[in-house]
Amino acid sequence: xxVLMIGDIVGKAGRRAVKECLPSLKGDLGLDxxxxxxxxxxxxxxxxxxxxxxxxxxxxxxxxxxxxxxxxKEIFAYLPKEPRIIRPANYPPGTPGNGYNIYGVNxxxxxVINLAGRVYMPEVDCPxxxxxxxxxxxxxxxxxxxxxxxxxxxxxxxxxxxxxxxxVTAVVGTHTHVQTADERILPEGTAYITDLGMSGPRNSVIGxxxxxxxxxxxxxxxxxxxxxxxxxxxxxxxISIDETxxxxxxxxxxxxxx
Numbered sequence: 001x002x003v004l005m006i007g008d009i010v011g012k013a014g015r016r017a018v019k020e021c022l023p024s025l026k027g028d029l030g031l032d033x034x035x036x037x038x039x040x041x042x043x044x045x046x047x048x049x050x051x052x053x054x055x056x057x058x059x060x061x062x063x064x065x066x067x068x069x070x071x072x073k074e075i076f077a078y079l080p081k082e083p084r085i086i087r088p089a090n091y092p093p094g095t096p097g098n099g100y101n102i103y104g105v106n107x108x109x110x111x112v113i114n115l116a117g118r119v120y121m122p123e124v125d126c127p128x129x130x131x132x133x134x135x136x137x138x139x140x141x142x143x144x145x146x147x148x149x150x151x152x153x154x155x156x157x158x159x160x161x162x163x164x165x166x167x168v169t170a171v172v173g174t175h176t177h178v179q180t181a182d183e184r185i186l187p188e189g190t191a192y193i194t195d196l197g198m199s200g201p202r203n204s205v206i207g208x209x210x211x212x213x214x215x216x217x218x219x220x221x222x223x224x225x226x227x228x229x230x231x232x233x234x235x236x237x238x239i240s241i242d243e244t245x246x247x248x249x250x251x252x253x254x255x256x257x258x
Contacts, residue, residue: 001108001243002029003146005172006036006060007179007235010200010207011044011227015054017199017234021256022059029238033105034059035112037148037174038085039066040200044207044227046071049078052085062086062103064114066150066175067122069097088116088150090130100134102142108243111142113168115160117151117175127151128163135167144246146239147171154180154194161192169248170239172196177206179235179255189247197235202257204228231258
């Protein structure tokens, strides 16, 4: 089993990256399932129904989200109806949508869990305790468990990797838009990377126009962030999984440029 997990899709450039890179990767890598973080897909702020459908048409099988999940108003009604999109599971009870879902792939059941961090992030419930609850709920219903941990602090993400080593197939970090070079298989068989990176505008500051961010840093004054629309980068990892044990056997980092 080979799963591709794509870093935060940012704006038009990110969607173009997926459209142009994913078909060849599917063929070259023999992918069985494709997950992407879509929380910045609509101009850097959330996702819309139309954009989600566009990404599905490109070959993405399901989408995870993050702290920008609520930026587009239509998502409140759309999330509960679309099982291929999940939001962080550690939002308070009663929040629209689901924090995980289970998908049938090649006679196997793949559970995908979305979590949000708490360090330098909006307040949410404890991701460590929440994921423990979810694993107890789904471990006997899923052959493979994949976790997207949408968090700012590298220490929090590394800690989550160790917390879940041997209990899930993979823990991947998202949110910072900067791909890290620490991909590895942890001792008990969990694939890990601190951040997948960004699929979005290459010549930018984590997706935003460079002049906007430079003005902010040089003047200290608020600026209206505008997503750049330049040549893209495509960031992801492909994870090879032992279908018998559900453990990861290889993780490969992908960094493609337009």
